[in-house]
Amino acid sequence: xxxxxxxxxxxxxxxxxxxxxxxxxxxxxxxxxxxxxxxxxxxxxxxxxxxxxxxxxxxxxxxxxxxxxxxxxxxxxxxxxxxxxxxxxxxxxxxxxxxxxxxxxxxxxxxxxxxxxxxxxxxxxxxxxxxxxxxxxxxxxxxxxxxxxxxxxxxxxxxxxxxxxxxxxxxxxxxxxxxxxxxxxxxxxxxxxxxxxxxxxxxxxxxxxxxxxxx
Numbered sequence: 001x002x003x004x005x006x007x008x009x010x011x012x013x014x015x016x017x018x019x020x021x022x023x024x025x026x027x028x029x030x031x032x033x034x035x036x037x038x039x040x041x042x043x044x045x046x047x048x049x050x051x052x053x054x055x056x057x058x059x060x061x062x063x064x065x066x067x068x069x070x071x072x073x074x075x076x077x078x079x080x081x082x083x084x085x086x087x088x089x090x091x092x093x094x095x096x097x098x099x100x101x102x103x104x105x106x107x108x109x110x111x112x113x114x115x116x117x118x119x120x121x122x123x124x125x126x127x128x129x130x131x132x133x134x135x136x137x138x139x140x141x142x143x144x145x146x147x148x149x150x151x152x153x154x155x156x157x158x159x160x161x162x163x164x165x166x167x168x169x170x171x172x173x174x175x176x177x178x179x180x181x182x183x184x185x186x187x188x189x190x191x192x193x194x195x196x197x198x199x200x201x202x203x204x205x206x207x208x209x210x211x212x213x214x215x
Contacts, residue, residue, distance in 0.1 A: 047169030
C-alpha cells in the first residue's frame with residue numbers, strides 16, 4: 001500500500017524525552033502520595049492523555065478543572081527537567097525536509113497538551129513542517145482509541161490505509177493499528193521484540209526516509 005502521508009507522535013518520537021516525562025510523573029506522584037513505578041508507567045500509562053492518566057492514578061473520574069490544575073503542576077516539573085536537554089531526535093530534521101521536498105504531508109498527533117506541544121514544536125522550530133497538529137485536548141477519546149490518528153488523516157485528506165504512523169508507546173501503536181494504518185515502531189520506550197506487531201521497527205529517523213521511499 002503506497003504511503004501518501006506521515007503521522008508522528010511527539011513524546012518519544014520527535015524528541016527522545018520520555019525519561020524526563022517519567023521522572024516528572026514519578027516526582028508528582030511522590031509529592032501527592034500516589035504509588036507509581038517506572039515499569040508500571042511504561043506498561044500502563046505511556047501514550048495516554050492527561051485525563052486518562054490522572055483518572056488512572058487517582059482511580060476516579062475528574063473534572064476538567066481538576067485535571068488542568070494537576071496537569072500544570074506535573075508539566076512544570078517536566079519542562080524544568082527537560083528544558084536544557086531539548087533536542088530533535090536523530091535524523092528528524094532530514095526526514096521532515098525529505099517529506100517536504102517530496103510533497104508528502106505530515107501531521108503531529110500527540111496526547112500532549114498545548115503547552116507541551118508549543119514547548120517542543122516551537123522550541124525546535126519545526127512547526128512549518130506540519131500541515132496539521134492534533135493535541136490531546138482536541139479528541140474525546142485518548143490513545144489507544146484511534147480517534148486522534150483518524151482526525152489527523154482527515155485533516156490531511158488522506159485515506160487511512162495510506163498513512164504511516166510513527167509511534168513509540170504501546171497505547172499509540174494500538175491507536176494507529178486500530179485506525180487501519182501502517183505503524184512504524186520507534187524503540188525509545190520498548191524493544192524491537194515488544195514492538196514486533198508493527199510493520200517496521202527503528203531506533204530513530206535515520207534512514208527512515210529511504211524505507212518510506214521503498215514503499
